[in-house]
Amino acid sequence: MFVLETYLKEKRSLIDHEISQILLESTASPRITAAMSYSIMAGGKRLRPILCMAAADAVAGKSDEALQTACALEFIHTYSLIHDDLPAMDNDDLRRGQKTCHVAFDEATAILAGDALLTLAFQVFSPAAVKNKNRAARYLQVIHTMATAAGHKGMIAGQMRDISSEGRALSLKDLKETYRLKTGALIEASVATGAIIASATRSQLQQLIRYAEHIGLAFQITDDILNVKGDPAVTGKASGTDEIRRKTTYPALIGVSKSYKTAEKLVKNAIESLKAFDEKSDPLRAIADYIVKRKK
Amino acid sequence: MFVLETYLKEKRSLIDHEISQILLESTASPRITAAMSYSIMAGGKRLRPILCMAAADAVAGKSDEALQTACALEFIHTYSLIHDDLPAMDNDDLRRGQKTCHVAFDEATAILAGDALLTLAFQVFSPAAVKNKNRAARYLQVIHTMATAAGHKGMIAGQMRDISSEGRALSLKDLKETYRLKTGALIEASVATGAIIASATRSQLQQLIRYAEHIGLAFQITDDILNVKGDPAVTGKASGTDEIRRKTTYPALIGVSKSYKTAEKLVKNAIESLKAFDEKSDPLRAIADYIVKRKK
Numbered sequence: 001m002f003v004l005e006t007y008l009k010e011k012r013s014l015i016d017h018e019i020s021q022i023l024l025e026s027t028a029s030p031r032i033t034a035a036m037s038y039s040i041m042a043g044g045k046r047l048r049p050i051l052c053m054a055a056a057d058a059v060a061g062k063s064d065e066a067l068q069t070a071c072a073l074e075f076i077h078t079y080s081l082i083h084d085d086l087p088a089m090d091n092d093d094l095r096r097g098q099k100t101c102h103v104a105f106d107e108a109t110a111i112l113a114g115d116a117l118l119t120l121a122f123q124v125f126s127p128a129a130v131k132n133k134n135r136a137a138r139y140l141q142v143i144h145t146m147a148t149a150a151g152h153k154g155m156i157a158g159q160m161r162d163i164s165s166e167g168r169a170l171s172l173k174d175l176k177e178t179y180r181l182k183t184g185a186l187i188e189a190s191v192a193t194g195a196i197i198a199s200a201t202r203s204q205l206q207q208l209i210r211y212a213e214h215i216g217l218a219f220q221i222t223d224d225i226l227n228v229k230g231d232p233a234v235t236g237k238a239s240g241t242d243e244i245r246r247k248t249t250y251p252a253l254i255g256v257s258k259s260y261k262t263a264e265k266l267v268k269n270a271i272e273s274l275k276a277f278d279e280k281s282d283p284l285r286a287i288a289d290y291i292v293k294r295k296k
Numbered sequence: 297m298f299v300l301e302t303y304l305k306e307k308r309s310l311i312d313h314e315i316s317q318i319l320l321e322s323t324a325s326p327r328i329t330a331a332m333s334y335s336i337m338a339g340g341k342r343l344r345p346i347l348c349m350a351a352a353d354a355v356a357g358k359s360d361e362a363l364q365t366a367c368a369l370e371f372i373h374t375y376s377l378i379h380d381d382l383p384a385m386d387n388d389d390l391r392r393g394q395k396t397c398h399v400a401f402d403e404a405t406a407i408l409a410g411d412a413l414l415t416l417a418f419q420v421f422s423p424a425a426v427k428n429k430n431r432a433a434r435y436l437q438v439i440h441t442m443a444t445a446a447g448h449k450g451m452i453a454g455q456m457r458d459i460s461s462e463g464r465a466l467s468l469k470d471l472k473e474t475y476r477l478k479t480g481a482l483i484e485a486s487v488a489t490g491a492i493i494a495s496a497t498r499s500q501l502q503q504l505i506r507y508a509e510h511i512g513l514a515f516q517i518t519d520d521i522l523n524v525k526g527d528p529a530v531t532g533k534a535s536g537t538d539e540i541r542r543k544t545t546y547p548a549l550i551g552v553s554k555s556y557k558t559a560e561k562l563v564k565n566a567i568e569s570l571k572a573f574d575e576k577s578d579p580l581r582a583i584a585d586y587i588v589k590r591k592k
Contacts, residue, residue, distance in 0.1 A: 025449075026449070028450070028454075028457075029448060029452070029453035029456040029457060031460070032448045033448060036448065079411075083411060086407065088402075088403035088404045089404050089407065106384075107384035108384045108385050108459050111379055111384060112455060112456055114411075115375075115379060115410075115414065115452055116447055118414055119443050119446050119452065120443070120448065122418045122442075122443040123443035123444055125436060125439065125440065126440060127436045127437040127440045133429035133432065133433050134429065136429060136432040136433040136436045137423065137429050137432040140421060140435055140439075141423040143436075144419060144421065144422060144423045147418040147419035150415050151415035152323060152324070152325060152328045152412035153321075153322070153323060153324050154324070156325070156328060156408050157323065157324035157325035158324075159408060160327055160328050160404075160405070160408055163404050164327070181324055
């Protein structure tokens with residue numbers, strides 16, 4: 001029987017090991033590497049890389065081949081957190097229960113460490129590893145997908161909208177669009193790139209993206225709920241900060257209880273999108289469920 | 297007869313047109329796109345993209361095929377300028393005679409616009425454009441080369457060293473290493489990626505990298521000299537700022553006159569590295585010369 005906890009633990013261990021290996025390679029600035037390592041080893045859930053590997057599993061049981069791509073996604077995610085936490089942005093001192101990068105180091109180092117993680121995400125696809133040209137073509141598609149999701153038409157646009165809208169009321173439609181860009185785009189790319197690595201068909205790719213769209217929004221709604229109802233000792237983040245900043249969130253717009261229901265409905269739809277997949281997609285199904293039930 | 301001015305003008309026009317086209321594509325945040333466009337259209341020399349195209353010309357007269365790569369290099373260069381200018385870094389208000397990005401917009405927008413340009417550099421290699429797998433493999437090598445040069449083992453390490461060493465005396469050896477990382481790495485990558493696109497042989501690639509190493513350092517020494525002797529009305533930058541910041545520079549360490557001579561010697565060596573190339577490498581020769589003779 002499939003046990004999610006075991007799957008998550010196993011994948012996390014693979015991902016953490018691979019990330020350490022990549023960061024252990026020689027560096028020209030120990031301080032930058034220390035800051036990169038500090039933030040990426042701060043105990044994240046590794047949701048995006050695990051989704052990537054689980055998507056590769058769903059298509060062809062090929063999660064191992066997606067490991068480099070998985071790490072690249074975590075590099076991008078961590079860079080975005082470091083930059084979002086900066087004084088000029090969200091000005092957060094705590095992240096996952098420890099000092100944010102610019103507090104632990106300094107602002108210049110944090111900006112550069114974020115830049116370095118973003119750049120590293122595109123460096124891990126070694127051309128030397130390309131024994132066959134088909135893999136090169138797949139890697140190129142992966143890179144394009146990741147960059148599009150992370151860039152000015154995706155995550156960065158989401159962060160810009162998020163900053164500009166602080167203290168200003170948003171409609172549910174606007175909020176949804178901000179979430180789709182800020183969180184959804186990279187979650188979709190995580191699933192899509194895993195599928196690409198495993199040589200998914202066009203139809204499989206579309207179904208998996210559909211799955212990812214649903215869990216992406218469910219994830220963000222759950223984050224909103226945790227900001228209201230979560231235990232700071234578990235989440236590692238201060239509670240109630242969204243309200244203090246007068247940020248529009250799902251609970252603020254439709255209440256906590258309706259937010260829960262919306263997230264649960266999204267998870268149901270996500271799992272529904274996987275109906276053409278066999279038991280190799282069980283990890284994706286279980287992750288969808290986990291996304292709304294998590295406590296941090 | 298080869299006329300550098302015509303060559304530069306023609307390439308700049310191609311590059312500027314391509315960059316505009318890329319930025320004109322739909323965006324999810326007009327503000328981010330405006331900030332990206334503001335900084336990249338601020339009248340840069342386009343040295344890196346032109347070097348890339350000239351290297352492709354030197355190998356096979358194929359500069360047109362290097363146009364996307366050329367733009368990607370300019371995106372990376374511009375992102376690095378935007379982030380270097382930030383208050384937490386060099387805190388510069390003026391760049392190329394106009395307000396820096398964080399002054400014209402704000403700090404958060406400048407950080408995000410820089411992030412977006414860096415990301416865009418890896419997005420321009422469209423997998424849809426890959427009609428043949430050989431091209432995909434070349435693109436992958438280009439991406440790896442660019443990311444390595446720009447990342448924590450290259451340009452970012454250089455900027456970190458540069459910041460940490462302000463107000464502290466450096467040896468000539470340390471200064472050279474900082475310059476190699478901060479400026480040299482991306483200039484080398486510009487030449488190398490152009491060569492890769494044009495399917496250079498291993499030996500051609502090595503000779504061109506040798507050329508780039510020399511002009512990279514010559515370029516930085518000339519920058520140092522312009523900071524002392526340049527005309528702010530021409531350079532678009534304040535003069536004497538290195539001395540005010542007590543930065544170690546070539547003129548500070550060995551004097552202006554010996555710095556000139558060193559730069560000229562480097563250019564001579566750079567041109568010497570091209571001896572196996574025919575007249576298709578005339579642009580590279582002329583650019584080497586231009587690098588030390590420029591007034592801005």
